[in-house]
Amino acid sequence: MKKIVLGTSNPHKLEEINAMIKEIHPDSLEFVLVEGSFDPEENGTTFEENSYIKAAEAAKIMNMPALADDTGLCVDALDGRPGIYSARYAPDQKSKIEKLLEEMKNIPQNKRNAHFICTMTLVAPDGTKLHTQTGKIEGYIDTKPSGTHGFGYDPIFFIPDLNKTMADLTLQEKNTLSHRARALKPMVEWIKNNL
Numbered sequence: 760m761k762k763i764v765l766g767t768s769n770p771h772k773l774e775e776i777n778a779m780i781k782e783i784h785p786d787s788l789e790f791v792l793v794e795g796s797f798d799p800e801e802n803g804t805t806f807e808e809n810s811y812i813k814a815a816e817a818a819k820i821m822n823m824p825a826l827a828d829d830t831g832l833c834v835d836a837l838d839g840r841p842g843i844y845s846a847r848y849a850p851d852q853k854s855k856i857e858k859l860l861e862e863m864k865n866i867p868q869n870k871r872n873a874h875f876i877c878t879m880t881l882v883a884p885d886g887t888k889l890h891t892q893t894g895k896i897e898g899y900i901d902t903k904p905s906g907t908h909g910f911g912y913d914p915i916f917f918i919p920d921l922n923k924t925m926a927d928l929t930l931q932e933k934n935t936l937s938h939r940a941r942a943l944k945p946m947v948e949w950i951k952n953n954l
Contacts (some may be wrong), residue, residue, distance in 0.1 A: 760789055763790055763881075763950070764793055764824070765825070766814045766817035766825050767797075771910055773790060775930070776943060779934045780943075784951065787951060793820055793825075794821065797820065799816040803843070806829040806830070807880060808829075809829035810827045810880040811891075812827075815882045821884075823884055824954060826881045828880075828939065830875065830878075832845050832859075833873060833875075834873040835873060836872075837862060841855075856915055860900075860903070860915065871899040872898075873899055873900050873916065874895050874938075876893065876938055877893065877894045877939045877942045878942065879892050879943065879946050890953070892943075894938045894940065894941025894943070895938050896938045900915055900917070901915050901916070905923075908927070909925050914926040
């Protein structure tokens with residue numbers, strides 16, 4: 760089984776990605792966390808730059824291929840914010856949601872469009888960028904949180920096609936249609952065929 764280090768210190772993300780892999784290609788690939796302290800400075804100006812920074816650092820620490828993603832919520836009415844600053848928009852999950860809802864309190868329903876974006880970059884131990892893939896899901900920002908699954912902005916990201924927020928989805932549902940799943944599936948195919 761191929762092992763690839765995942766450039767994150769978030770065990771939720773590792774769990775989510777390994778669960779997705781089991782759905783796509785059981786027993787072909789496993790992601791592992793970076794050992795030791797991992798806190799690269801995400802000073803890129805795009806999702807792709809930040810995903811590269813994290814993957815390159817993880818690949819260097821572990822001396823093995825590394826995959827990292829940079830994910831964000833982009834709200835049309837806020838000129839794409841919080842965007843690449845989604846993780847650093849407020850100190851914790853609850854305050855991120857509260858801050859976003861406060862910023863949007865006077866924005867009407869038909870102007871609350873948003874999308875989640877996930878850009879993944881695979882990097883060799885020497886820092887060479889091997890492959891990049893982006894996934895996206897469209898929705899809008901609801902006026903109050905709903906659902907108990909997921910993390911981050913999931914409770915206020917409403918998906919009209921499903922009539923649910925991202926946090927209302929089961930892990931299996933999320934693993935088939937989320938922005939991360941839409942980036943991961945083609946990335947895993949590329950890894951299988953090229954690594």
